[in-house]
Amino acid sequence: MKVLIVDDEMHVREGIKLLGAWNQNGIKEIYEAGNGEEAISFIQKYSPEIIFSDMKMPKMDGTQLLEWIKGNQPTSKTIVVTGYDDYHYMRKAIHFGSSDYLLKPIDPEILNQTLKKAVEEWKIEEADRKKKESSHQLINEMKPVYRDRKLTQLLNSESINEDLYEEFGFQLSGNYTVALVRITGKTIEAFQGDRDLTYYTILNVINEILMDNNCGIGFRYLSNKGEIVIIFWDKYETIEELLERIYKTLKNVMDISCPIAIGNLVNKSCKLIDSYQHAKQVLLNSNTLDETESKVYKQEVLQTNALRNLFVYSSNIELALQAGEIEAFEELIQQISTDYTENNYLSLKQLLHFENEYQVISNRWFKHYNFPVKGSNDIEKRVNLFFDQIGRFKLEEYKERIKREISIFLKKLKRRSLQKNSNIIFDIGKYLQANFDRDVKLQEISDHFYISREYISRKFKQEFNVNISDYLVNIRMEKAKSLLKNSQLKIYEIANIIGYQDDKYFRKVFKKVVGVTPNEYRAEFIN
Template sequence: MKVLIVDDEKHVREGIKLLGEWELNGIVEIYEAGNGEEAIQLIQTLRPEIIFSDMKMPKMDGTQLLEWIKENQPNSKTIVVTGYDDYHYMRKAIHFGSSDYLLKPIDPEILNQTLGKVVKEWRKEEKERESKTTSTQLMNEMKPVYRDRKLTQLINSDNLKEELYEEFGFSKAQTYQVALVRINRKAIEAFQGDRDLTYFTILNVLNEILQEKDCGIAFRYLAHKGEIVIIFWNHFAQIEELLGQIYKAVLHTIGVACPIAVGIKVEKRNKLMGSYLHAKQVLLNSNILENAETKVYSQEVLQTPVLKNLFVYSSDIELAIQTGEIRAFEELIGKIAKDYIEGNNLSWGQLLQLENEYLVISNRWFEHYHLAGKISDHIEYRVDQFFNQNAAFQLQDYIDRTIREIAIFLRKIKRNTVQKNSNVIYEIEKYLEANFDRDVKLQEISEHFYISREYISRKFKQEFNVNISDYIVNIRIERAKALLKNSELKIYEIANMIGYQDDKYFRKVFKKVEGVTPNEYRELHMIQK
């Protein structure tokens, strides 16, 4: 805290400096002035919290100084110092908001009691000021949000309180017209992804122009992401010209174009939704391949085009997936693109439907192959990246992105198929282990695992370095050896147990594999025991 002592007598100033308990009251800076004029210069520069002032001074007396402080530095607390115990001075001091007064010669105890009381008052008032400032700031921050919510409500239901129209600067009229401004991904990226700052900036640009003409109000339409709505109540003949000005002003301010569509005029506020829906359809009908300098769209009578359907290509897509080659998709996508941009016309609505159907088909195939990592379903966010700063659609970039996604999908299928087939070979091995004692045919395995005989035979040999028939023989011989060592079963009984009905054939196979007959193997292991 800072203190200013104003008195034309230096010894009085020195006395106050000497007697005051400054540190105890949190005061770290003490300044002096010899008269009111000097005091004003210091007050303007230093903004002291506490001011001691004599009442009778040359050039500008204490009364004039107190009056100036009350007008220009009202937050400072003043303490009058006077040698005159005169009701006239006390009355003046009270009139100009002085906190207290001290009589000369100054009593140290009274000085410090007064100082402590005034410092306490200033701190209490400062806390209240800070609280009020914070509250005011919060109100200012909330006001645009409140306006947006209420005007969104107006579009949808027309139930605003009468006093709110004047508060928002909304003029009542006989006719209204709605325009729709689309805020795309590029606009938000211009503000490092800060969506609120994007809307705040654009709305400032719009409302400055609208207020100058006194013809409308713009607000963030909270019922749908990425939209600013303008309600016009005047200058209808100049709306398209005015929107062209708005379009260019936004482009100049943020470096990104935001397309605008105009709805029909309506006679009542409760029909604003009709004008909004008209503007929305006009925007959906707009040709995104058109290279117009200013993208402001209007359409008196809606002519909704028939939208093409991606699902009619489902069989072609399935055939392309079966080939497993991206070349097949490149040809198919070229054919689809040609169909969709016939006449160099592709509407915003058609693009959204195309993207939506592409996501449905893609995710269906992801599920079919049990693949993780489905494509994001944020449709507008996905397509926004293909509009440049001038809101022109980059068709080739969009096609290239689609091809890249499909190529990743095909690679996942191949990896999944390799992994699945590898797992199947080990499942087949388990199947053979469980059924070694009977004659398991390759056709049986094929039908059981839904894989061709040729594939099974080839992959099994690659994995285990032996064909299936020899693998079964090895299993049987290992079981026979265990039974020969640990049982008194007859040779023909063991042969039957491991899948050989002819014990002579079993003996022949056993000797071929082990180099000795079953009886010799048994005798050898009995001697070792």
């Protein structure tokens, strides 16, 4: 805290400085002034919390100084110091809000009691000021939220007294028009992802222009994400011009494109929702491929273009999936793109509809192959990524993303197929091990595992480095060796057990594979 001592006598100032318990009261800085004019200069520069002031001084006396302090530095606590025990001075001091009154010569105990009391009062008042300031700030912060909530209710025709809206400038009128401003995820990215700051800033621009013309008010429409609504109650002939100005201001100052659509004129506030719905349809009908600089749209009569359906291409999509190569999709994607952008027109509504159906079909195929379904379900968020700085849809980049997503899916599908086929080959190996004692034909394996004989032969050789017949012979020979070592069975009996009806043929095969005859092999283990 800071203290200013004002007195034309230096010894009085020195006495107060010497006697005051400054540290105990949190006083860190002490300034001196010889008259009221000097005091004002110190007050303006340092804003002291406590001011001791003499009443009789040259140039500007204490009464004039107290009056100036009351008008210019009312938060400071003043303590009058005078050598005159005069009710006149005391009355003036009280009138101008002095905290207390000290008589010369100054009593140290009374001085410090007075100082302590003034400091405590200042602290209490400062805490109250901060509390009020915080409340005022909160109220100011809440005003836009309150405005948005109330005007959203008005637009939705809830039964609320229209007089309530006068506090934020809404005016009653015989006619109204609604305009709709679209706020996309790309717009919010321009504000480092701060959604509240986005709306606050854009609405400040909108309402500043509207207030200058006293014809409308903008607010965040809380019933739908990504929308600012403007209600016009006057100057309908200049609405397009004002909205063009709003659009260009946002574009030039913040480098963001916020498409705007104008609704039809209605004659009652309860019909505002009708004008809003009209504006919404105008916005949805807007051409996303439009290259014009301004994105302010108006349609007296709404277009009713039928939406194309992606499910019409389901059989083509299935054929491309069976081919398993992205090249099979490229022609299909180009065909769909051509169909959807006839006459270089692709409405926002059609684009959102396409993205929704694309997600449905994609998820269906993911589930069909038991792949985890990933990606955002926020259709608008996925689409908004592909609008450039002037609000034009980047169709080619969008198509490239779809190709990448399909390519990733096809790669997953190939890995799944390879893994599955590899497992099937090992299952065939197990099947041969279980049926080694009979003549298993390739056709039997093909019928059992629903795979072509050619594929089985090729993949089996790749996995086991031998063909199926040799694999079966090796199993039989291993079984024969085990029986020769661990049983007293005759050679022909062993031949029958492992699938050979002709023991001579068995002996021949055994000798070829093992290198010795069955009898010689058995003799090695008997000895």
